[in-house]
Structure formats: structure tokens, C-alpha cells
Amino acid sequence: MIEISLNGERRPVDDGSTLAALVEALGHSPAALVTAVNGDFVPRAQRQDCRLRNGDVITTFQPITGG
Numbered sequence: 347m348i349e350i351s352l353n354g355e356r357r358p359v360d361d362g363s364t365l366a367a368l369v370e371a372l373g374h375s376p377a378a379l380v381t382a383v384n385g386d387f388v389p390r391a392q393r394q395d396c397r398l399r400n401g402d403v404i405t406t407f408q409p410i411t412g413g
Contacts, residue, residue, distance in 0.1 A: 348400040359398055366393035368404065379406045 347358045352368070359368060365388055369376055381388045382405040388396050398404070 348398065350398055350401070351403045353404070353406060363398045364394055365396040365398060365404070368398065369393060369406070372406070374406075378408060380409050381406050 348361050348363075349356055349358050350368075351357070365381055365383060366376070369379055369381065372379075376390050376393070381390075381393065383396060383398075384403050385405075
């Protein structure tokens, strides 16, 4: 187990978890969230390759659409 910060709250996750697995565990559609790790935007297509590390700060939010 490692510990990350998800939207300001500490959260344990399995060592070796990916950002894609975290989004899935949150119960959100991958297209429903924008993600950043340690302040860097991570596109949906790269989430599967983004391995979470102890102490990572993950930010998720829903994109705003309209006009």
C-alpha cells in the first residue's frame, strides 16, 4: 500500500496502481473527469501508463462545457 492525496484527502491505494485504475475505482466514466498528478495534466490516453507513487497529489475535476 501507498498513500496519495486525492483532491486534498489522503487515500491509500495499492502499490503499482495506475491513474486509470483510480478513476475507475471512483466510479466515474473516464471521459467525465480531468486529471492531474502533482500539478501536471494527464490526458485520458496516458492514464493507464501513469503509475501512482507514494505521496503523489492527484486532482480530479469535471470539465466545464457550454458557451
